[in-house]
Amino acid sequence: MSKLLSAIGILKQTFDEYAGTDGDKTTLSKKEIAAMLKKELPGAGGDKKEEVDEFFKMLDEDGDGVVNFNEYIIFVATLALLLTGGKV
Amino acid sequence: MSKLLSAIGILKQTFDEYAGTDGDKTTLSKKEIAAMLKKELPGAGGDKKEEVDEFFKMLDEDGDGVVNFNEYIIFVATLALLLTGGKV
Numbered sequence: 061m062s063k064l065l066s067a068i069g070i071l072k073q074t075f076d077e078y079a080g081t082d083g084d085k086t087t088l089s090k091k092e093i094a095a096m097l098k099k100e101l102p103g104a105g106g107d108k109k110e111e112v113d114e115f116f117k118m119l120d121e122d123g124d125g126v127v128n129f130n131e132y133i134i135f136v137a138t139l140a141l142l143l144t145g146g147k148v
Numbered sequence: 149m150s151k152l153l154s155a156i157g158i159l160k161q162t163f164d165e166y167a168g169t170d171g172d173k174t175t176l177s178k179k180e181i182a183a184m185l186k187k188e189l190p191g192a193g194g195d196k197k198e199e200v201d202e203f204f205k206m207l208d209e210d211g212d213g214v215v216n217f218n219e220y221i222i223f224v225a226t227l228a229l230l231l232t233g234g235k236v
Contacts, residue, residue, distance in 0.1 A: 063162045064188040068228045070155035077151075100152040129234045137225040140156045146217045 074100065075132050087126035090116045101139075162188065163220050175214035178204045189227075 061069070078096040079088050088096065093116050097106030105111030119127045119135050127135075140146070149157070166184040167176050176184065181204050185194030193199030207215045207223050215223075228234070 062188040062190070063158050063165075064184075064224070064227075065231075067155045067158035067162070068224065068231060070151050070158070071228060072232050074151045074155070096152075100150040102150070129232060130229060133225045133228050133234065136152070136156065137221045139152075140159060140221050141218060143153075143156060144160050144217060146221065 071133070071136055072129075075129055084126065087128050088119075088132065089126055093119065093127060159221070159224055160217075163217055172214065175216050176207075176220065177214055181207065181215060 074096075075088070076085075078092045079085055081092050081095065083089055090112060094106050094112045097104050097112065097115065099106075105115065116127070119131050121131050121134070162184075163176070164173075166180045167173055169180050169183065171177055178200060182194050182200045185192050185200065185203065187194075193203065204215070207219050209219050209222070
């Protein structure tokens with residue numbers, strides 16, 4: 061498989077892993093976001109409630125109380141730009 | 149390394165590999181986009197000039213004749229949504 065497709069596959073697997081923990085398997089709850097932050101982005105504040113709340117509000121663009129795959133991909137794209145010095 | 153960060157790393161490596169082929173090492177020329185399409189997305193039309201032209205025009209959002217990392221990440225995010233049935 062191409063590198064591009066394998067990276068996209070990993071992004072989807074990662075989303076599914078955390079989204080599948082509780083409730084709706086196709087969206088990330090706040091609890092699932094906190095778990096993802098803690099494990100996938102150590103040091104990014106996954107253990108502080110205020111930071112998780114703020115982070116979650118930023119991701120949940122349509123304000124429906126969960127983060128869907130679209131919102132997750134926008135987050136990943138922004139993160140990629142932040143980490144590589146692209147314009148956000 | 150976390151799965152999320154490794155996927156982002158692969159996306160950056162893939163961009164750098166193709167962007168580094170000719171001219172400006174930080175942007176993708178049309179020739180580099182054609183090579184990326186052919187290898188990373190077999191069957192997506194990397195060998196037909198019209199399709200590469202159309203594809204390139206779609207990616208080159210600011211119309212400066214090259215695809216920078218921002219434009220590439222937007223493409224990857226759109227591709228991820230297309231491949232996983234998310235809303236584009």
